[in-house]
Amino acid sequence: MKVAVVGSGVIGASWTTLFLRYGHEVVATDPAPGAEDRLRAAVTGDQTLLTFTADVEEAVADAGFVQENGPERPELKDGLFAALDAAAPPETVLASSSSGLLPSRIQQACGAHPERVLVGHPFNPPHLIPLVEVVPGERTGEPAVEAAMAFYRSLGRKPIRLRQELPGHVANRLQAALWREAYSLVDRGAATVSDIDTAIAHGPGLRWALLGPFLNQHLSGGAGGIAHVLEHLGPPMEEWWADLGAPSLTPELAHRITDQVAEELAGTGVESLVAERDALLTHLIEAKNRTEHL
Numbered sequence: 001m002k003v004a005v006v007g008s009g010v011i012g013a014s015w016t017t018l019f020l021r022y023g024h025e026v027v028a029t030d031p032a033p034g035a036e037d038r039l040r041a042a043v044t045g046d047q048t049l050l051t052f053t054a055d056v057e058e059a060v061a062d063a064g065f066v067q068e069n070g071p072e073r074p075e076l077k078d079g080l081f082a083a084l085d086a087a088a089p090p091e092t093v094l095a096s097s098s099s100g101l102l103p104s105r106i107q108q109a110c111g112a113h114p115e116r117v118l119v120g121h122p123f124n125p126p127h128l129i130p131l132v133e134v135v136p137g138e139r140t141g142e143p144a145v146e147a148a149m150a151f152y153r154s155l156g157r158k159p160i161r162l163r164q165e166l167p168g169h170v171a172n173r174l175q176a177a178l179w180r181e182a183y184s185l186v187d188r189g190a191a192t193v194s195d196i197d198t199a200i201a202h203g204p205g206l207r208w209a210l211l212g213p214f215l216n217q218h219l220s221g222g223a224g225g226i227a228h229v230l231e232h233l234g235p236p237m238e239e240w241w242a243d244l245g246a247p248s249l250t251p252e253l254a255h256r257i258t259d260q261v262a263e264e265l266a267g268t269g270v271e272s273l274v275a276e277r278d279a280l281l282t283h284l285i286e287a288k289n290r291t292e293h294l
């Protein structure tokens with residue numbers, strides 16, 4: 001299939017790597033000077049199936065799927081989606097990578113075929129992280145949702161379909177909930193940045209990479225499963241919920257966090273950290289793919 005990648009920055013380049021890996025023809029478009037060179041430098045794998053044009057209409061004219069990754073600015077997405085809707089074949093799904101915009105808002109700009117517009121929100125980098133959140137808007141049709149789910153599955157992704165449009169979708173809200181308490185604990189002086197990073201990366205984070213919060217809770221209940229856990233740990237959990245913080249990002253807290261992150265890194269280069277993390281992530285995803293239930 002021919003896939004159009006609209007906006008070839010960080011996310012667009014990573015999607016391009018994934019689409020090429022699965023043998024799709026990719027036509028990328030981006031108006032920025034030097035965009036093609038930057039894209040070709042960022043993309044890994046065989047680029048013989050990759051073409052580039054600065055003309056967005058030409059890019060999507062015969063595309064079977066459009067993945068939009070332009071800047072996260074509502075007015076810009078409006079203009080862009082109006083152009084995509086006018087130029088792409090009527091059946092072609094127009095998926096936005098948007099982290100924050102709601103699909104009902106995005107599809108308002110699409111006078112011709114809003115029923116094929118949705119959010120297909122990846123996790124950075126989409127060529128490694130399998131999650132994609134598929135979010136239909138008020139006017140999105142079922143065929144478009146099913147086509148997007150099937151397309152992402154065909155790329156080895158793990159799409160979830162959201163039942164409601166929410167700011168931040170689902171996964172970023174879950175992260176935000178954890179960050180809220182992490183920031184609050186540093187604010188209260190109950191733990192340092194480094195303590196919290198250790199607690200997650202060497203504690204629950206290890207299991208969360210394998211199974212989600214509910215199945216982990218179910219497994220911690222032994223034969224009685226989650227019903228047993230909720231019976232005896234439900235009341236204390238509610239007490240903890242009542243005590244969770246709601247910190248404000250004051251300049252003082254922001255400085256404290258920034259300083260403590262620098263202390264934690266203590267000279268370790270960010271580039272080598274990213275390289276180690278991504279190499280291990282690749283092994284982990286491959287290992288998970290070899291298991292039966294994970």
Ligand SMILES: NC(=O)c1ccc[n+]([C@@H]2O[C@H](COP(=O)([O-])OP(=O)(O)OC[C@H]3O[C@@H](n4cnc5c(N)ncnc54)[C@H](O)[C@@H]3O)[C@@H](O)[C@H]2O)c1
Nearest residue numbers: 007008009010011030032069070071072097098099122124
């Ligand atoms: N970076 C992340 O972690 C992340 C994760 C998930 C989703 N997203 C979403 O992906 C989208 C892109 O984010 P990014 O981080 O790749 O940003 P980015 O700034 O790296 O890339 C945006 C690209 O869009 C191009 N662009 C500008 N005007 C355009 C137009 N009219 N048509 C097409 N392209 C245009 C820019 O030249 C740039 O190359 C955003 O909607 C963002 O919310 C980002």
